[in-house]
Amino acid sequence: MKKVLLYLISILVLNACSDEIPEYHESARAKRVVLAYMAANSPFDNIDACIMKNLQWMYESLSTAKDTCTLMVYYKPSNKNQYIKTAEILEFQTDGYGKINGQEILQGSSLTIENVIAQAKHHQAQLGIATNSDIMKENLRIMQDIAPAESYGLILGSHATGWLPSTNAQYSRSFGIDGDTSNAINIPELATTLEQSFPSGNLEFTLFDACMMGTAEVFYELRNATHYCVASVMETPIAGFPYDRFFINLYEDVIDYAKICSETAQFNKENNWWGTYAAVDCTAMGEVAQAIQAELLSHQSELQTLDYTQVQQYGYGEYRYFSFDVVDFISQLNGGVVSANVQSSINKAVIAKDCLDGEEYPLGTLKIAPERFCGMGMYFPGRNISYTWDRYCQSSIAWYNAAGWDKIQP
Template identity: 30%
Template sequence: MNLKYLYNILCMLAVSLAATSCHDSDSTDEPDPPVPTRPSDSVHRTVLVYMLADNSLGTWSNDLSDLNEMLSAAATGALNGGRLIVYHSRPGTDSGKAPQLLEVTADGIETIKTYPDDPSIYSVDADRMSQVIDEVKALAPADDYGLVLWSHANGWMETSMSRSFGDDRRYTMKISSLAKALDGKDFSFIYFDCCSMASVEVMWELRHAAPVIVASGIELPADGMPYDLTLPYLFASGDPDVVGAASTTFDHYDSMIGSARTCAMTAVNTSAMQALADASGDIFAGVTEFDPSLSSVQPYFRSAVRTYMYDFEDYIERLNPTPAQIRAWRDALADAVVYKANTPSLFNLVDIDRYCGLGSYVILDSREISAFNYNEREWYRDVVSRSPLLATDNP
């Protein structure tokens, strides 16, 4: 056994012990430490990782792997004087392993709080997320706050069998509920460490949640963001370098071979979303028929995991905009998408020949607007429904 392997095993053991130290209701162990009543001194940045792992990702120990990466980064000074807080909804909530609030430091992982052992409370509930954010801001005050959303995700889709963001014991969070939970929380960035959230529908719904949002338009490997490589960017002095974090994640996977070489990353300037919505709405207002070529728009998904996200630029081009309209639209897209990159394929199953940075649902027939509650999305109501073909179908 080489030393590096032994070191990794010991780190994983330490993380596992820290992450499973909650006080079970039938335990005779010492009670968990009380929540601090006074905040410590303010720092330049606090980053909250909202980690929902009571699902297959936790079963595969992806949460422990990522906590290990965070611990390694903190040990090398990556936090730059900032604070890294993790809300850990861990596997086994129904059997007494209640969610915990952890702090990752250069010295290890500290349990700040163990939440009440109440399996009826789900971490995908907007009120729980809002509560956690408020508690973190009180306990770890900072000049600037960042948010990482860690779990499964499925873009804008909202049905009982799909998820927008999150998976807590098979319960999920609608994108509208996520927008509600994040309203007024004043994050400088949001980084989606999950699949398929870089869609125009999601970015429009969350346009007021943070100035910059990082996400992927496609399904990502379960390992997700390499925290040991990206945390130095998120804790950079001055403004957080979220593009640096996104590009580092992309480069990490782009350097792999075979089906492991799968990644697409996007960084969006949300202040430019209004101009993109205006330019898109002008084009949809002229759509009087469904072009048969819409069935050939570049997909961002494989048949086994259907997110119904397609390349937004490829879609817009097939709506027959005027030369002036497409120029204005491309200018707006360039202002909104400040970074994008993609590997040549998705798990060697789907070629990614086009990736403008944002996905979109493609409507081939007016009867499809209610699929997955699409007609309840703000993007549909504010932009897509301007088409005369859809105007009479507005909710």
């Protein structure tokens, strides 16, 4: 009897140690989790409906996963949202075998925003202004506690106006909007918030689904907060990024950033919109700053007479001249020549880019020349473009000193 019992135990132990894949596999700590922080509470337009659609696209792409993948979404809705009435954290986890949150994936006519929200696991979010630094940090902490990972990707979706201060004018809002334009977060504060939220430095990328974030001022500010950053230097179409075309690729060990840029540009082209997109290695921005500083210091006299209206710029309407193409600026400053140091530093920092030809796809009167698009813009302080912008850039934006603007004699 004892021999029979030992034999049975041996069989059970061998089966338990077999290489068969279980029906559901999940590790305590994922390799990467994607977080989305969506501040959709705008009283001015229908961005909430558009961000809801973005969430559906994320789900659609996530449903193709062949392994366990987790998406955590902080969502702050407007009062017009039919499906979410207050700020919540939504969790979506694939099992790699056709289920999300233990349910069959939604597809066909069942793939609706209503059903996507219903299938989510709902968690209590920290209530308060979505763009308040303490509120952001607490909600990012909650999401990381629910879904621990070796690395994270972060999508920030809302309105934005790049590095410009949220209080400089009625419609300037830096990143985010929650109820009115004063409820925003300036870029230096956002950088500190992200550094404190990911103290181990494991924020692999930040994707700005928001306007005008693709500037040297933003990338440099985030150099200690995130490795890569995906953004547009222009105002962006309100529909946002076409996540259904690339979202699942954000879980790969090596992300194809060129695909993100090209797919988004193609999506805009199909809808007869405009667009510039780039992915930047923020950790390389120190070298960019050094190269720019050397050029500025060696061309101080030319700076005073440079006709900046002839440089490729990316602002439209009231934001005209908020940002100039970095390489085109240096080229025109240097008589049509770009120094090897500047070009080399840009080549290292801008790892992918794509844009639509402004002659065919303009934003109003703003036309982008693809051959003059290097992937990022920068402001030209000290030329009276805007006294408020000059003062804020000088007092608050780290790029100002890093790029040598503080050393330029008036």
